[in-house]
């Protein structure tokens with residue numbers, strides 16, 4: 235089976251700093267990584283390929299330098315990569331992004347039919363969890379989000395059974411291929427590539443597709459133009475006016491501090507004592 | 517990190533920022549809230565959103581509607597009644613056995629149909645696994661804008677909705693608009709908005725719509741549903757009292773000090789993200805941007821620095837008590853009460869003092 239995994243190159247958010255005066259993101263020098271949530275989907279796709287044979291193609295939309303993330307995915311074991319890159323994609327929101335990615339997947343399908351598409355659950359920079367469902371809708375793929383486990387895949391019958399996280403429980407769902415899956419984080423252990431994969435990744439030619447190459451004829455559906463949402467304002471969270479009232483701790487024992495704390499809490503919120511009393515009763 | 521120069525902000529320069537609605541979209545009005553009914557229960561986030569939806573509807577001078585989809589029966593009826601009591605003026609409902617359990621296809625179809633028929637200008641959904649799964653499909657079908665995980669919503673003079681959400685892992689906030697398409701869609705996480713008062717006996721109008729699908733045409737089947745053994749993550753988000761620990765506890769064994777205080781207070785416990793990453797606590801216990809949002813009466817944070825990603829998850833607490841050895845820790849910027857001290861000695865003292873105090877009060881009753 236041919237599986238496409240959509241990945242995104244994101245700034246390593248642990249290292250993002252906000253400029254204290256201008257409130258702008260300081261991107262320079264911040265390393266980029268594959269969106270961590272995507273790795274669980276990539277791993278799951280690779281496992282299916284290892285088990286059933288076939289091929290895993292990684293796909294990303296981004297600037298030309300996003301090829302480093304694709305190469306990383308190749309070094310982990312993916313077989314092929316496609317970089318979707320065009321100026322007309324700049325400023326895409328999730329609707330425009332899912333359009334571009336879905337178009338590219340449709341193009342890939344023309345030569346090599348795609349049985350499954352994987353996306354990350356969400357990204358760490360945008361956090362929306364919307365692109366996966368967007369692609370599924372556009373390509374009419376059966377949508378399986380927040381998957382914890384793939385129980386069974388029957389390639390001949392084109393059936394798949396998965397366990398999907400719902401609120402308060404797990405749904406066991408069966409559906410037909412082709413489908414789109416987003417994996418829940420922590421559901422598998424992401425592999426390191428073999429030496430062989432790393433060497434192959436370094437040699438692999440990664441094709442760069444323009445919008446036209448991806449079969450997109452109407453660029454009004456891409457980028458800024460194709461995005462119904464606009465970001466009007468970016469700002470730092472407003473500080474709270476007052477700082478915490480400090481309990482006097484100088485020269486006090488822990489017990490004195492605790493007693494003073496209870497007094498301070500109950501003085502500040504008269505109903506709190508009653509709340510605690512009710513709570514602790516159960 | 518190497519020395520960094522400020523680069524342009526997250527938002528690229530946008531061309532037209534003004535709303536220009538076509539005559540078609542001008543007919544869209546009212547604020548809708550999707551009432552999430554799953555396995556007989558309404559997710560409380562739906563009531564929270566009715567509270568927020570009420571404010572938006574009042575500002576716009578339009579009606580507030582709930583959307584109830586589910587199998588016909590008592591729980592759907594209860595959801596409709598609940599929607600009125602939490603503020604809906606009317607309820608659109610699709611009741612069909614095919615909607616007994618959540619599946620993307622029939623729910624997306626039903627919701628899309630309702631929107632196309634009755635034309636709301638705003639549609640709000642909870643940012644749950646169900647809400648996000650559904651919202652993504654519906655927005656794509658309608659080719660409209662969807663803003664995820666909003667923390668604040670406001671109506672501008674031109675009647676458009678500004679949806680504010682954290683971005684870049686919570687370091688910044690941004691305000692997003694859907695300019696020329698309706699409805700304006702947004703998802704909001706549980707506990708971000710406060711629970712409105714329930715007005716018992718309040719009722720409203722009911723609009724019944726049909727799904728018009730057959731089981732044969734729905735590809736995805738539900739084979740089974742395995743309820744979680746422990747429901748603790750739900751409890752954490754909705755707990756009245758929460759005690760949490762952070763890296764300041766030093767080592768995993770010390771986390772028991774947090775659990776002991778929680779137990780005396782009848783509270784839920786949780787922690788900062790590094791504790792989850794290190795395996796000290798389960799991920800369902802993580803509090804913050806990428807964990808649970810909490811809204812307790814009392815939140816006690818021990819050995820937590822108060823990074824922005826943690827802060828956004830706890831700011832709704834009525835009272836925050838922070839214990840930290842560092843008087844300059846950022847948590848003191850948003851906590852209400854602070855103790856500059858060692859959590860390892862302060863926590864057991866608090867546990868003992870609360871235990872004694874509550875025992876005395878119980879004896880006096």
Ligand SMILES: Cc1cc2nc3c(=O)[nH]c(=O)nc-3n(C[C@H](O)[C@H](O)[C@H](O)COP(=O)(O)OP(=O)(O)OC[C@H]3O[C@@H](n4cnc5c(N)ncnc54)[C@H](O)[C@@H]3O)c2cc1C
Pocket residue numbers: 247248249358684685761762763764765787788789790791802803804805806807808818819820821822823824825826829839840841842845857858859860
């Ligand atoms: C994309 C992204 C998402 C994130 N999401 C979350 C999230 O959801 N939730 C979350 O919590 N974090 C999140 N983080 C991580 C966050 O940025 C912080 O790194 C994290 O909250 C810090 O945890 P901490 O306060 O426990 O540890 P530290 O920052 O290491 O702070 C430890 C604190 O303990 C104090 N201390 C030390 N010894 C003692 C003692 N004996 N007694 C009392 N105090 C002591 C120190 O003064 C310090 O303030 C996220 C980060 C990113 C990049």
